[in-house]
Amino acid sequence: MILKWILAGDRPYWWIHETSLYKDRFPPFLYQFPRTCETGPGMPSGHTKLNAAMLYILVSAFIDRVLSKMFFLSVRQRAWARRGLWASYCVWMTLVVLARTYMAAHFPHQCVAGGVLGLAIAVVVWRSTRLEALTRRQYLALSGTIIATVLGTFYLQMFMGHNVLWSLEKAVKWCVKQEYIHLDTTPLYSFCRYSGVSLGLGLALSSSMYKRANTPKFSKKMVASLLVLNLAVSQVGVLVHQSLPPTMMGWYPAEFTLHTTVTFLLVAALPHFVRTASGVPAAVDRYKRK
Numbered sequence: 001m002i003l004k005w006i007l008a009g010d011r012p013y014w015w016i017h018e019t020s021l022y023k024d025r026f027p028p029f030l031y032q033f034p035r036t037c038e039t040g041p042g043m044p045s046g047h048t049k050l051n052a053a054m055l056y057i058l059v060s061a062f063i064d065r066v067l068s069k070m071f072f073l074s075v076r077q078r079a080w081a082r083r084g085l086w087a088s089y090c091v092w093m094t095l096v097v098l099a100r101t102y103m104a105a106h107f108p109h110q111c112v113a114g115g116v117l118g119l120a121i122a123v124v125v126w127r128s129t130r131l132e133a134l135t136r137r138q139y140l141a142l143s144g145t146i147i148a149t150v151l152g153t154f155y156l157q158m159f160m161g162h163n164v165l166w167s168l169e170k171a172v173k174w175c176v177k178q179e180y181i182h183l184d185t186t187p188l189y190s191f192c193r194y195s196g197v198s199l200g201l202g203l204a205l206s207s208s209m210y211k212r213a214n215t216p217k218f219s220k221k222m223v224a225s226l227l228v229l230n231l232a233v234s235q236v237g238v239l240v241h242q243s244l245p246p247t248m249m250g251w252y253p254a255e256f257t258l259h260t261t262v263t264f265l266l267v268a269a270l271p272h273f274v275r276t277a278s279g280v281p282a283a284v285d286r287y288k289r290k
């Protein structure tokens with residue numbers, strides 16, 4: 001997000017009306033869709049970054065934790081399954097880039113930059129074992145650093161006289177339908193969401209609930225219950241988000257708190273609840289009893 005502010009990239013749906021390239025002729029007509037009118041700067045693409053990072057982690061985890069343990073498949077079959085998964089990843093990423101460009105939300109180079117960035121972040125996170133094992137104090141310091149860096153960049157730009165809302169103004173000016181403008185696409189909103197998740201994740205991973213829930217092997221019934229509870233809590237999170245009006249006072253802190261809470265529930269509280277309700281002792285408790 002800091003890169004978005006620093007690089008200040010235009011989006012095609014407003015650039016086409018403002019560039020001097022077409023001052024002597026009509027610009028090409030760019031069709032706008034309900035998701036075209038993103039309000040943040042365009043470089044790099046957040047959607048492509050998110051997809052590249054999230055799917056890299058999911059595919060790597062599936063190969064590592066599931067496919068490599070499917071011993072009923074031959075080594076050759078597992079190798080082909082692995083190639084198939086990575087090929088699907090590439091096809092999906094190509095579709096994301098095409099979609100973002102087609103709906104005039106991005107230029108192709110912005111999507112490529114987002115994809116490369118997302119992949120780089122995911123590779124670092126996937127390979128780093130340290131991130132999973134920080135203490136609560138370190139997680140708090142990490143989240144605090146993220147928050148301070150983003151807010152610092154925001155206020156520094158304001159202090160230096162830059163119009164930090166320039167992209168929102170362009171969206172309002174050039175979007176063909178005002179209902180296509182969603183305030184939850186502003187960089188500040190993304191910041192509240194991601195820093196809330198980061199804090200919730202840190203608090204969860206360093207909690208005794210997570211450590212206890214992480215030790216025993218979950219039965220299929222426990223996994224199914226956890227899945228249902230996770231879906232229910234995520235859905236409640238979406239409903240709460242939709243019921244919070246962006247115009248209300250304290251909308252950003254409210255969204256921050258919502259994302260911290262939902263993440264903590266999904267990662268620590270619900271697995272702990274399912275384990276306790278199923279009567280399965282955590283390895284750490286069994287050890288204490290002996």
Ligand SMILES: O=P(O)(O)OC[C@H]1O[C@@H](O)[C@H](O)[C@@H](O)[C@@H]1O
Pocket residue numbers: 038040041042044045046047048050100105184185186189190
């Ligand atoms: O830069 P893009 O691809 O338009 O993406 C912006 C989006 O980036 C995502 O990372 C955020 O979660 C969204 O809130 C935001 O709308």
